Amino acid sequence: MKSFVNYLYKNQDLFYKVFLFLLTTFLIVYLFPKGGKFKYEIPKGKPWQYENLYAPFDFAILKTPEEISAEKNKINKTHIPYYDYNADVAEGVKAALEQEFTELFPDTLSRQETTKLRNFVNKTANDIYENGLLQEIVPLNPNQLIYLRKGNEATEVAYQNVLKQTGLRDYLNKRIDQGGLQLFREELVGLFFDTVKPNVSYNETLTKNDLESKYNQISYTRGSVERGTIIVAKGEVVEGDKLQILNSLKAEYESQVWSKANYYWVVLGYGMLVFLALLMLMLFIRKYRYDIFQNNIKVTFVFFNVLLMVLLTTLIIKFNVQYVYVVPLCILPLTIKGFFDSRLGLFTHVITVLLLGFIVPDSYEYMFLQIIAGIVTILTVSELYKRANLFITVGQITLVYILSYFAFTIIQEGSIYEVEPETFLMFLLGGLATLFVQPLIYAYEKVFGLISDMSLLELSDTNSALLKELSDKAPGTFHHSLNVANLAEAASNEIGANSMLARVGALYHDIGKMKNPTFFTENQTTSVNSHDELSPRESADIIIEHVINGIEIAKKRNLPDRVIDFIRTHHGTTTVYYFLQKEKEVNENVDPDDFRYPGPMPFSKETAILMMCDSVEAASKSIKEPNARLIDEFVEKIINKQMEEGQFLNADITFMDIQQVKKVLKRKLKNIYHLRIEYPE
Structure with a gap:
């Protein structure tokens, strides 16, 4: 027992490295999404380089985002909004008009004039509140139909038939002219303006729920492919329906519900690949940077940075995969070079990019962009303590991202019109985030006791x-x-x-x-x-x-x-x-x-x-x-x-x-x- 304890004590550095290596492997595999990985790269607009592909199972053909968007726009155009009619307000206004009428018009008027005025006020009030009075916020098309809810009943009404508060004066003047009551115009207009209140309001919640209900009824598929059906033949150009069927197969394959046995096999596969990648990094450090290998703090620092980049990328992918290029991955070679040297910085960066290639979409494009950006970082950054050099390097990294993305897009789409300006913004945000490397290096110095x-x-x-x-x-x-x-x-x-x-x-x-x-x-x-x-x-x-x-x-x-x-x-x-x-x-x-x-x-x-x-x-x-x-x-x-x-x-x-x-x-x-x-x- 004593000899075993002595053995452990003498080899504690080695045991720590093994523990660090296995812990990092476990954490990276834990962060990875556990699903099937489609084994083909889909070459949009290019010939299919693999053997003939047959459907491995029955699956539905997904609609394109453009088709889904067109259906939603159609629903939006034909959707009928809901408005609430408040009957209590209408009754209250009519009662108030009766009371105000008695106080406003004197007894000196003849009975015939008084009766005519009273009938005008009552009929106008009834006409105003037949479909209600609306304080308009967002105007609709006059011919737009709306649902007007009176109690538990909703009736279809043309939007133009609901009186708007802004058109009340014109409406009253027109009615007064038609009734031949021009002599009492001022009194009648004042009476209505002092008493009338809006009683129709837009029901945003009900309208939104109804719209969501219709969205949910949209079918996101169109047709299906039976098992054994040929999807694409070798040499056939991947475009149009072929492209959409392949994307549907990929989505179905990666979203399948895996059994426990399948799950364990997937985890084992990820574990082996991550193990090999990190092993190459460890062997590189041991062979070419033995002074770093002997220092457990420095080895921990390198593996921690790899794990940090994987963690940030997986979090962004789970939030929104479109923001994957916002992750400032070039911080990794910058920090490693700042504390050690360029060769280790580039090697660590490449290993990390290879690991991330398992989980990002368009993995080849992603890895090409990130590796090229890492090489540019290593080649251009010098004397990191000079602020101007860091800004120049960040500008060069961003430019390389933009040029590479532009090249990939025109190769895949065959046109510059398919370039998405939003992606350029992502690259710019990622470049700006790279400037965080200076405070990060300061924090690393305090935590790991290193010096830059x-x-x-x-x-x-x-x-x-x-x-x-x-x-x-x-x-x-x-x-x-x-x-x-x-x-x-x-x-x-x-x-x-x-x-x-x-x-x-x-x-x-x-x-x-x-x-x-x-x-x-x-x-x-x-x-x-x-x-x-x-x-x-x-x-x-x-x-x-x-x-x-x-x-x-x-x-x-x-x-x-x-x-x-x-x-x-x-x-x-x-x-x-x-x-x-x-x-x-x-x-x-x-x-x-x-x-x-x-x-x-x-x-x-x-x-x-x-x-x-x-x-x-x-x-x-x-x-x-x-x-x-x-x-x-x-x-x-x-x-x-x-x-x-x-x-x-x-x-x-x-x-x-x-x-x-x-x-x-x-x-x-x-x-x-x-x-x-x-x-x-």
């Missing part, structure tokens, strides 16, 4: 608190760090390493010297040397301690691990040569390991470059009368000694790279010392 070029740019500011403190406490070391940073940046650019990372690492590599600044030559301003009163062993311990002190300071100030790596490795496992030789003068049996830095040795191009630049820059101060030949020999001697000691064995740097670094250092040192060509006398 944007953070490196902030750290390279010499006005930062830590570098200001270094310049105050150890000005000579600060000046030395600036020189090393310039050398490291130039050398990194020469061999294609991360120049920003190398520069930042160089700026902070000697911050440990702040603890005992006067024990380092560059900070000694007087002829008094602090080492004069110490033994060589004690002096060596103080010199070596600046690495440990630097790591402690860096961790307290929350510097990223990638920057702390430069502090750890800038001396590798070399010895404090000066004090080792002094000790040998009095003790021949001295152990060199007592004067050796703890390491580790550099394990990347950038840390190896820093070791070379740091040693060369520091030792160059000892050249009393520098000239071109001395500098060349000096650089060769120092770097060759580091190579002989095997300091670069763990770094991913070639002999050619080292030769290029030597050339840069020689050229830069000659510029620093302002050396001129020696002309013959």
Whole structure:
């Protein structure tokens, strides 16, 4: 049992990766829709490339969206809306008219005139409320029929027969003229306007329910295909009815109700394909990015981003598949490249697109667009910390999407008139969403403890608190760090390493010297040397301690691990040569390991470059009368000694790279010392 526990403990990194791999596979398969996958790509407007296709079962032929839309428009044109008639309002108005009439007209009128006026008012009120008075909001066609509901009965009435409140004055004037009551026009019009109220209102709920009921009666199919019937022959052009029958077969196939056994087989198939795709990604990381493979946090970061893109896409597809291009999939290669490198970013992007190809419609078109956009992202984006570069890249991504979609559409439709402008809007929204990559990278840095070029740019500011403190406490070391940073940046650019990372690492590599600044030559301003009163062993311990002190300071100030790596490795496992030789003068049996830095040795191009630049820059101060030949020999001697000691064995740097670094250092040192060509006398 104990041996098994020890085995688990020793291999915990491997077990974690296996767990992460299986968990990601499970979650992706869980997110995928579980249904049959139609095994043919339908080549619209092109010859059928497969063998003759026969109907595998009976299925109905679906109507096209255009046909469904035409039927709905026909229903809309013939649909009769519902209006409610309020009888209580009509009776109340008639009673109010009777009362107002008595108060309005005086007793001085003759009985004949009074009777004529009363009859006019009663008849006009009855005529107005025969079909009701409507406060019109949305006018209809005058000949449009409506249902007028009086209680539980609904009768068909022409819309023009319902009096509108806006036409009440004209209606009253016409009736007054017909009745010969012009002398009482003002009183009668005022009477009706003060008393009459609308009693007909539009019943939106009932109208809408009736319309939906008619929509539901629409048949979405036209005819059927029996099992065994030939659908399309090899070489036959797929268009018209053939195209619609194929689309109907695909829809029927993918929407079938699967039995439990079928369901498990589908899940197994998805699981195997997702397993293989993620396995390729894991093997790529292990073979070509072993430093990332060894870091569980970095591996988790890569798989988390793949899972995030799958999650976003599946959610959008479930909401509305037309918005699938709104998902900013190019954020994936941008973030991976921002933290690692372009090759891993592109490979991860391609694997993710292959996974999404299982669930998106028009999978070939989707994968082509996304892979091309990912390649453009990798090729064009550089120095992501510069905002202008990000906007330019987003513009190029959007343009590639639009051009690719336009090309696919004219190939499939044979005309530019079938291009849908709404899709261009989707591409534009997806491009704008890609701008979210900067705050996302910031969040990733905090969650996963990684570092991007944007953070490196902030750290390279010499006005930062830590570098200001270094310049105050150890000005000579600060000046030395600036020189090393310039050398490291130039050398990194020469061999294609991360120049920003190398520069930042160089700026902070000697911050440990702040603890005992006067024990380092560059900070000694007087002829008094602090080492004069110490033994060589004690002096060596103080010199070596600046690495440990630097790591402690860096961790307290929350510097990223990638920057702390430069502090750890800038001396590798070399010895404090000066004090080792002094000790040998009095003790021949001295152990060199007592004067050796703890390491580790550099394990990347950038840390190896820093070791070379740091040693060369520091030792160059000892050249009393520098000239071109001395500098060349000096650089060769120092770097060759580091190579002989095997300091670069763990770094991913070639002999050619080292030769290029030597050339840069020689050229830069000659510029620093302002050396001129020696002309013959």
